[in-house]
Amino acid sequence: MDPLDLARAQFATTTSFHFLFVLLTLGLVTLVAVVQTGFALTGRPVLERMARFWGRIYVVNYALGIATGIVMEFQFGLNWSGLSTYAGDVFGAPLAIETLVAFFLESTFLGLWIFGWGRLNRWAHLALIWLVTATAYASAFWIMVANGFLQHPVGHEEQGGVLRLVDFGALLVNPTFTAAFLHVVGAALTVGGVFVVGVSAYHFIRRTAEVDFFRRSLRLGVVTTAISAPFLVGAGIAQFPVINELQPDKFAGRPGLGIPLSVMMLIGVALVLASWTAVPLLARDLVIRLRFPLYLMVLGIPLPFVAAIGGWVVREVGRQPWLVHGLLRTEDALSPVSATAVLTSFIAFTGVFTALAITDWVLISRIARRGPEVTPVPRPVSALVL
Amino acid sequence: MEALWIVLLGSLTAGYFALAGFDYGTALLFRFVGRDEPERTRVLGAMTPFALGNEVWLVAAVGVLFGAFPRLEGELLSGHHGVFTAIVTGLVVFTASVQLRGNSRAWDVPLIAGALAVAVGWGWLAADLTGAPAPLWGAGVVALFAVHGGTFLAWRLPGRSGERAGALARSLVLPCAAFVPAVVLLSGSARHPELAVVGAVAVVVLLLGSRLASGRTAFACTALACALPVPVVFAAADVVHVETMAHTATLTVLTPVALVVLPLVLLFQWATWWMHRA
Numbered sequence: 230m231d232p233l234d235l236a237r238a239q240f241a242t243t244t245s246f247h248f249l250f251v252l253l254t255l256g257l258v259t260l261v262a263v264v265q266t267g268f269a270l271t272g273r274p275v276l277e278r279m280a281r282f283w284g285r286i287y288v289v290n291y292a293l294g295i296a297t298g299i300v301m302e303f304q305f306g307l308n309w310s311g312l313s314t315y316a317g318d319v320f321g322a323p324l325a326i327e328t329l330v331a332f333f334l335e336s337t338f339l340g341l342w343i344f345g346w347g348r349l350n351r352w353a354h355l356a357l358i359w360l361v362t363a364t365a366y367a368s369a370f371w372i373m374v375a376n377g378f379l380q381h382p383v384g385h386e387e388q389g390g391v392l393r394l395v396d397f398g399a400l401l402v403n404p405t406f407t408a409a410f411l412h413v414v415g416a417a418l419t420v421g422g423v424f425v426v427g428v429s430a431y432h433f434i435r436r437t438a439e440v441d442f443f444r445r446s447l448r449l450g451v452v453t454t455a456i457s458a459p460f461l462v463g464a465g466i467a468q469f470p471v472i473n474e475l476q477p478d479k480f481a482g483r484p485g486l487g488i489p490l491s492v493m494m495l496i497g498v499a500l501v502l503a504s505w506t507a508v509p510l511l512a513r514d515l516v517i518r519l520r521f522p523l524y525l526m527v528l529g530i531p532l533p534f535v536a537a538i539g540g541w542v543v544r545e546v547g548r549q550p551w552l553v554h555g556l557l558r559t560e561d562a563l564s565p566v567s568a569t570a571v572l573t574s575f576i577a578f579t580g581v582f583t584a585l586a587i588t589d590w591v592l593i594s595r596i597a598r599r600g601p602e603v604t605p606v607p608r609p610v611s612a613l614v615l
Numbered sequence: 616m617e618a619l620w621i622v623l624l625g626s627l628t629a630g631y632f633a634l635a636g637f638d639y640g641t642a643l644l645f646r647f648v649g650r651d652e653p654e655r656t657r658v659l660g661a662m663t664p665f666a667l668g669n670e671v672w673l674v675a676a677v678g679v680l681f682g683a684f685p686r687l688e689g690e691l692l693s694g695h696h697g698v699f700t701a702i703v704t705g706l707v708v709f710t711a712s713v714q715l716r717g718n719s720r721a722w723d724v725p726l727i728a729g730a731l732a733v734a735v736g737w738g739w740l741a742a743d744l745t746g747a748p749a750p751l752w753g754a755g756v757v758a759l760f761a762v763h764g765g766t767f768l769a770w771r772l773p774g775r776s777g778e779r780a781g782a783l784a785r786s787l788v789l790p791c792a793a794f795v796p797a798v799v800l801l802s803g804s805a806r807h808p809e810l811a812v813v814g815a816v817a818v819v820v821l822l823l824g825s826r827l828a829s830g831r832t833a834f835a836c837t838a839l840a841c842a843l844p845v846p847v848v849f850a851a852a853d854v855v856h857v858e859t860m861a862h863t864a865t866l867t868v869l870t871p872v873a874l875v876v877l878p879l880v881l882l883f884q885w886a887t888w889w890m891h892r893a
Contacts, residue, residue, distance in 0.1 A: 289714075292667070292710075292711070292714040293711055293714070295667070295710065296706070296707040296710045296711050297707075298674075299670075299673075299674060299703060299706055299707060299710070300703055300707060302674060302677050302678065302681075303677065303692060303699060303703045305681065305688075305689075305692075306677075306680075306681070306688045306689050306691065306692030306693060306699075307692045307693055307696055307699055307700070308693070309689075310688075310689025310690065310692065310693040311689070312689070313681060313685040313686065313688045313689040314685065314686050314689050314690075316685075317681065317682075317685020317686065317688065317689070317861065318685060318861045318862050318864075318865045319865070321681040321682040321683075321685045321688075321861065321865070322682050322861075322865050322868050322869060324678060324681050324682060325678045325679055325681055325682020325683065325869055325872075326682070326869065326872050327678065328674050328675055328677065328678025328679075328681075329675055329678055329679070329872055329873060329876045329877075330872065330876055332671055332674045332675065332678070333671050333672075333674065333675040333678075333876060333880055334876060334879060334880060334883070336667045336668055336670075336671040337668050337671070337880050337883045337884055337887070338883060339667065340664065340665075340667045340668045340887055341883060341886060341887055341890065344664050344887075344890065344891070345890065348890060349890070393862045393864060393865075394861075394862065394864045394865045394868065395864065397864075397868045564689065564692075564693030564696070565693065566693055566696050570696040570697060570700075571696075573697065573700060574696065574700040577700055577704045578700075578703075578704065578707075581704055581707050581708060585707070585711055588711070588715065592715075
């Protein structure tokens, strides 16, 4: 294989892994913040246990996901130095803001939140989880600003063979950014909702003794999904006029893209219908007593992840052969590196990522299956051993 | 404004070495500092609350490199593809293992190997930039981080394990202090050798200072000794040029963000130290 194919395969692989981590992180942190707010307001022990249990799964996913984010950041300079040379003045700005505002601040807030249980004042601790949530969404915001620029470059002019920033505001109202960002937010909340519903349903199938705990969790997840899924589908549909206008050749001559697109749309519509059917069934716990919906809920856990990968493939493969649409071809952005160098990093990163993903799934499913702690939890010794 | 961003890039990178340096050092030493499993868990537990916050200084530095020095970023990373692949792989393995270690000893090998890969990787990069032999630089950075980690543990841990960490750190100070002038003498391609000499003298003084002092003061000495090679190597090898920087328009957008975020990070990272005060 030549270095271009290898570098593209590496980017696709690492980004797919990274995206799976990110979606669950964003979705879960929001639900944890909501539950912890409930605890702060009412002081109910069940809400504290919920915040700790779902928070622990969230932290596992974050701590392993952050490692994938580090690779994403380095990968641009390693394999795509042509991008930073040509468009770094414009594309680099939102990316730099993302690392400063989101990565840097978010990890600092999160470290305090993880180790702050029982040490910090209840309201200060609550403020921390909302700061983590806000910076997590800020991260998605700035990454999508950067990605929106690749789809439809705005706010720049070419001087001496490189792009210069002339209108930063244009990046923020870029139509390929706005709808896509809302779509990603909807996807993250849906992933979080479906995940919480699925894990809670699993415990009802196993006839859990923690009825109050998982009943509240299941309701929260169903309502979140019922609100976010239509929003997700709507923001998805809202992108078609933008694509038709700005990237008319996205689907033309690319019949292969129809499959991921249809899969994503089918799953989106199915989740809207399923969550809207589940909401009335929450009355008198019908959804739990009927039992068969519980099995569907468990089976539903992977669906939003599959849809998300489909959506990402459509967006990014549909941009080819351009890295920056109409300005910089992917092949021209490749670093002057040998195929061996790219292959080495491809193998190293993919190997590590696969190990991370497997570890993540094993740990999360172990914590999820075991259910909440019964005894008071001791102080954490590390981020994952809460 | 260009000067502000050069200082910012330098501070973030130096901050990363001063802070994450003791993460790696702790990982390299904890099997020697702790004699049995409960002790080893306690030794690692002294470092883990800070690990995430320490590592992200590098993430922030690379973000600044991308946003404010786009043409340097591409050249530096792609020009040292193999080195950075080793560093990033080591970082990922290390970061994940720190979080996963807990009471599970299965993560000891990836934890130590990750820290070692990162330390050797940075040494290798410094060797590439200055022309000094890579094995020497690699061993030197490993020793430097180990001294820093040992000093950190001696400060933070009570009792026997703290004493053992201090003894390990003190025994590594002299080899470290010998390595520093050696790399300066052997660095062929440095554009500004006078800077390298001044930097080397300062690092040696700091290392010897850490041996005489104890507790927080010794830790400050080794932290500075880890951070100082960053500006020295970059200045001596003449890596950063204004032509590689983004245009004023981009820097104008980024400056307020940095001015808001940095004090916040410093404040909240200080809060982390305050919450875990020794």
